[in-house]
Amino acid sequence: MNEMSSPKVPEEEQGGGDRGDPPGDLRSVLVTSVLNLEPLDEDLFRGRHYWVPTSKRLFGGQIVGQALVAAAKSVSEDVHVHSLHCYFVRAGDPKVPVLYQVERTRTGSSFSVRSVKAVQHGKPIFICQASFQHTQPSPVQHQFSMPTVPPPEELLDYEVFIEQYLRNHHLQEKYPLLLNRIAAREVPIEIKPVKIPTLSQLQRMEPKQMFWVRARGHIGEGDIKMHCCVAAYISDYAFLGTALLPHWWQYKAHFMVSLDHSMWFHAPFRADHWMLYECTSPWAGGSRGLVHGRLWRRDGVLAVSCAQEGVIRVRPRVSESKL
Numbered sequence: 001m002n003e004m005s006s007p008k009v010p011e012e013e014q015g016g017g018d019r020g021d022p023p024g025d026l027r028s029v030l031v032t033s034v035l036n037l038e039p040l041d042e043d044l045f046r047g048r049h050y051w052v053p054t055s056k057r058l059f060g061g062q063i064v065g066q067a068l069v070a071a072a073k074s075v076s077e078d079v080h081v082h083s084l085h086c087y088f089v090r091a092g093d094p095k096v097p098v099l100y101q102v103e104r105t106r107t108g109s110s111f112s113v114r115s116v117k118a119v120q121h122g123k124p125i126f127i128c129q130a131s132f133q134h135t136q137p138s139p140v141q142h143q144f145s146m147p148t149v150p151p152p153e154e155l156l157d158y159e160v161f162i163e164q165y166l167r168n169h170h171l172q173e174k175y176p177l178l179l180n181r182i183a184a185r186e187v188p189i190e191i192k193p194v195k196i197p198t199l200s201q202l203q204r205m206e207p208k209q210m211f212w213v214r215a216r217g218h219i220g221e222g223d224i225k226m227h228c229c230v231a232a233y234i235s236d237y238a239f240l241g242t243a244l245l246p247h248w249w250q251y252k253a254h255f256m257v258s259l260d261h262s263m264w265f266h267a268p269f270r271a272d273h274w275m276l277y278e279c280t281s282p283w284a285g286g287s288r289g290l291v292h293g294r295l296w297r298r299d300g301v302l303a304v305s306c307a308q309e310g311v312i313r314v315r316p317r318v319s320e321s322k323l
Contacts, residue, residue: 028217028272029188030230034062035069043102045070049094051187058092060258061236063118063126065229070100071114071130072225079112079132080224084232086261090125092118098125110134143266146300149194152212152274158191188216189234194276205245207281212274213237213295219272230271231295231304232263240310243281243289251314258310259288269295269303287313 029050037045047066053059064086072081092098103115111133118126192212197205215230240256269275276296283290289312295304 028215028219028230030065030215030217030233030271031219031226034188034233035065035226035229037066037069037073037100039073040099043070043074043104045073045100045102047098047100049097052094056094057257058094058098058125059236060088060261061233063088063092063098064128064236064261064263065233066098067100067116067118067126067128068130068225068229068232070102071116071128072132072229074102074104074114075107075112075132079134081228081265082131082133083264084128084130084262086126086128088126088258088260090120090123091257092125093120096120105129110136143302144294146276146296146302147210147278149210149276151298152192155192155194155212158193158211161193161196187237189237190214190216191237192274203249205248207242207245207284208279209238209242209245210276210278211238213277214274215272217272219270221270224268227269227271228265228304231265231269231275234271234277235263235293235295235304235306236261236308239279239291239293239306239308240289240312242279242291243284243310243312244314245281247284247314250317252317253312254315255313256310258308261306261308263304263306265304267297267301267303269297269301274298275303284312287311 033048034050037047040046045066047062047069049058049062051059051062064084067086068081068084071084097120099119101117101119103117105113105115111131114130114132116128116130117124118128190213194210194212213234215234219227219230236258240258241253244251244253244256275298278294278296279291280293281289281291288309290309291307293304293306293308294302295306297303
């Protein structure tokens with residue numbers, strides 16, 4: 001990540017810092033390990049794995065983030081990423097590293113495009129197009145308004161909730177739906193759900209969810225492209241599950257996998273500061289689900305938009321008497 005040295009993210013654009021600058025040994029593992037690719041040749045990199053979901057498939061956010069790192073290493077310092085569009089074409093094997101091959105598709109005066117292919121066992125598992133842009137101010141500006149939600153300081157950390165959940169049978173009865181039952185400490189991001197549905201709310205859930213997220217550890221002001229790579233990693237966590245929320249009462253997923261993933265970066269942000277992740281699913285059908293996402297800075301600025309479609313295959317739930 002050291003090659004990235006584009007314009008830094010000003011602290012004042014964040015609406016106040018979340019944490020001070022800790023010693024180097026507390027730097028985010030997302031920067032020091034997960035997104036720290038090994039260069040093998042010009043435009044050829046190797047990435048290794050840090051966290052593997054219980055599905056035993058590679059985490060899609062890791063592949064997107066690492067691919068964006070590889071693409072960003074092939075552009076000049078004075079451009080920043082503004083979008084990426086990806087397809088997951090094969091399941092990733094967590095037992096072997098991933099090779100990232102970068103093609104310098106176009107380098108223009110305003111926009112540059114890079115193509116990235118992620119390869120395992122000699123076959124592509126993922127393809128990505130990333131576009132970079134020189135900063136160009138414009139008087140044409142607008143955005144939606146950020147949802148009004150409690151600040152992260154007033155919400156229970158997901159890791160704390162899981163620990164209480166696993167110890168308390170009453171909580172298991174009251175909150176049968178969790179984003180992910182793995183211990184949150186295994187994931188290099190911090191999560192604070194805005195609202196965890198109770199048992200009585202599950203029968204009338206909308207395909208919407210919101211949670212505060214940030215990278216674990218310190219990243220610092222650094223380079224905008226680096227924070228975009230971290231946001232790419234974060235964006236895939238618990239994202240596709242939004243499409244299943246209205247149907248959770250009747251069906252449980254036995255297979256969920258991302259098909260494609262797109263992101264648009266609108267404004268500078270720090271991925272190690274709390275951001276509100278707003279997820280909605282406007283459509284599901286044909287064993288597929290579509291999800292839209294927005295990452296908001298605490299000061300109300302829309303920093304990132306994203307969209308994903310994935311395969312969702314379900315089984316009927318057993319009756320309540322058998323639960």
